[in-house]
Amino acid sequence: xxxxxxxxxxxxxxxxxxxxxxxxxxxxxxxxxxxxxxxxxxxxxxxxxxxxxxxxxxxxxxxxxxxxxxxxxxxxxxxxxxxxxxxxxxxxxxxxxxxxxxxxxxxxxxxxxxxxxxxxxxxxxxxxxxxxxxxxxxxxxxxxxxxxxxxxxxxxxxxxxxxxxxxxxxxxxxxxxxxxxxxxxxxxxxxxxxxxxxxxxxxxxxxxxxxxxxxxxxxxxxxxxxxxxxxxxxxxxxxxxxx
Ligand SMILES: [Fe+2]
Numbered sequence: 001x002x003x004x005x006x007x008x009x010x011x012x013x014x015x016x017x018x019x020x021x022x023x024x025x026x027x028x029x030x031x032x033x034x035x036x037x038x039x040x041x042x043x044x045x046x047x048x049x050x051x052x053x054x055x056x057x058x059x060x061x062x063x064x065x066x067x068x069x070x071x072x073x074x075x076x077x078x079x080x081x082x083x084x085x086x087x088x089x090x091x092x093x094x095x096x097x098x099x100x101x102x103x104x105x106x107x108x109x110x111x112x113x114x115x116x117x118x119x120x121x122x123x124x125x126x127x128x129x130x131x132x133x134x135x136x137x138x139x140x141x142x143x144x145x146x147x148x149x150x151x152x153x154x155x156x157x158x159x160x161x162x163x164x165x166x167x168x169x170x171x172x173x174x175x176x177x178x179x180x181x182x183x184x185x186x187x188x189x190x191x192x193x194x195x196x197x198x199x200x201x202x203x204x205x206x207x208x209x210x211x212x213x214x215x216x217x218x219x220x221x222x223x224x225x226x227x228x229x230x231x232x233x234x235x236x237x238x239x240x241x242x243x
Contacts, residue, residue, distance in 0.1 A: 001040045001041075001106060001107040001109075001230070001231045001232075002037065002038065002039045002040055002228060002229070002230050002231075003039055003040065003041055003042075003043060003106065003228070003229040003230075003231070004034050004037055004039035004041070004042045004043070004226060004227075004228060005042075005043050005045055005144075005183055005185075005203055005226070005227040005228070005229060006027075006030050006031075006042065006043075006044055006045065006206060006226055006227075007044065007045025007046060007047070007077075007146075007184075007185030007186075007203050007204075007205060007206075007227075008045065008046070008047040008077065008185045008186065008188055008205035008206065008207055009023060009026065009027040009030070009044075009047070009048055009061075009205070009206045009207060010023050010047055010048075010049070010050040010079065010205070010207045011023050011024055011027055011048060011049060011050060011057050011060070011061060012024075012049070012050035012051070012057065013054075013056070013057065016050065018050055018207070019207075019208065019219075021207055021208060021222060023050065023206070023207050024060075026206045026207065026224045027061070027064070027206055028064065029206075029224055029243055030206045030224050030226050030243070031064055031065065031068070033224075033226060033241065033243060034068065034226075037226070037228060037241070039070065039228070040070055040106075040107070041070050041071045041072065041073065041106065042065060042068060042070065042071075042072040042073070043072075043073050043074070043075070043113075043144050043183070044061075044065070044072065044073070044074040044075070044089075045075060045077070045144065045146055045183070045184065045185035045186075045203060046074075046075050046076050046077025046078075046079075046080055046116075046117070046146030046185055046186070047077030047078065047079045047080065047146065047185065047186065047205075048061055048074065048077070048079075048080055048085065049079050049080055049081075050079065051079060052079060052080075052081065053076075053079070053080045053081020053082075053084045053085060054081075054084070055084045055087075055088065058084055058085050058087075058088030058089070059088050061088070062088045062089050062090075065089075072089065073089075073091070073104065073113060073144075074086075074089045074091065075100065075113050075114065075115065075144055075145065075146055076100055076115050076116075076117035076146065077116075077117060077146035077147075077185065077186060078116075078117055078118070078119060078146065078147075078161070078186070080117050081117075082095070082098055082099055082100040082115055082117050083095060083098060083100075085100065086100045094113075096124060096125065096128070097122070097124070099115040099117075099121075099122055099124075099125055100113075100115045101113060101114050101115045101121075101125055101128065101129075103132060106142070106231065107231065109139075109140070109141075109142065109231055110132075110136055110139055110141045110142070111141070111142045111143070111144065112129065112132060112141060112142070112143045112144070113143075113144045113145075114129065114143060114144065114145040114146075115145075116145050116146050116147040116163060117146065119147065119161075119163060119164045120163065120164040120165045121165065126168065126172075129172070130172055133172065133173070133176055133180075136178065137177065137178070138177040138178050139178055140178045140179045140180070140181070140235075140236075141178060141179075141180050141181070142181050142183065142229075142231070142236070143180060143181070143182045143183070144182075144183050144184070145182060145183075145184050146184060146185055146186050147162070147163035147184060147186045148162075148163060148182070148184045148186060148187060148193070148200050148202055149163050149165075149166060149169040149170075149182055149184070149198075149200065150163075150166050150169065150170060150193060150195055150198065150200055151166060152187060152189070152191055152193045152200065152202055152212075153191075153193075153212065154187050154189050154191065154202070154210070154212040155212065155213060155214060155215050156210065156211075156214060156215055156216060156217055156218070157186070157187045157188075157189070157210070159215065161186070170195070170196075170198075173196075173197065173198055174196045174197065174198070176197060178197065179197050179198075179199065180197055180198050180199070181199045181201065181229075181236050182198060182199065182200045182201065183201045183203065183227065183229060183238075184200065184201065184202055184203065185202070185203050185205065187202050187210065187212075188204060188205040188207070188208060188209050188210040189202050189204065189209060189210055189212050189220075190202060190203065190204045190209070190225060190227075190240045191212065199236075201227065201229070201238055203225065203227040203240065204225025204226075204227070204240060204242070205225060206224045206225065206226070208220075208221070208222050209221050209222070209223070209225065223242040223243060224242065224243040225240055225241070225242050225243075226240070226241045226242075226243075227239075227240050227241075228240070228241060
């Protein structure tokens with residue numbers, strides 16, 4: 001099974017071009033590329049909106065993905081409003097209070113979609129995640145979340161905008177009898193972090209990519225990035241495509 005992961009499009013209102021980038025066109029270009037990739041589903045990794053959640057922007061994005069011949073799942077980032085996003089993408093039944101988190105088997109394999117839009121997860125979401133992982137026992141699991149749960153040696157983001165609960169994530173996952181693959185965005189960087197049984201796949205944005213090695217915010221390049229994840233009988237493999 002092939003999954004396409006598009007993240008951090010930071011779409012604004014029509015004609016808005018943050019940093020001179022036509023973010024709406026970039027999003028459309030990324031979607032157009034999927035006709036080559038031919039995935040079985042698309043996951044949108046959060047920060048769909050440029051500044052803060054906006055129903056009209058979500059509706060525009062949902063209209064675009066509704067034309068795809070396979071399902072689209074979405075998670076919220078720190079620039080999103082989980083409730084507005086869930087309603088636009090017909091995921092409202094997965095809302096738990098103000099958070100959007102859910103589990104969907106992808107060709108029989110467990111996949112969890114988390115909500116880190118506040119930079120952390122509520123006690124209720126932690127309880128749900130713990131119970132889900134414990135019930136899965138030794139089944140390997142795929143997790144989609146906006147924030148990388150563990151530091152990634154991306155200096156500016158690790159020190160300014162990291163996930164607030166990395167120790168809690170590590171404590172929950174490190175002793176599980178399974179492998180946990182986390183697909184995430186937020187850092188606008190392509191990177192792989194392996195720690196114990198956790199494989200963290202940081203994915204590039206469709207807006208701009210950041211340099212990982214500077215303490216100041218520094219743009220690396222503006223090529224649109226899309227991550228492909230394949231679940232095969234050999235395990236999980238992944239690669240990134242740039243337009
Ligand atoms: Fe983000």
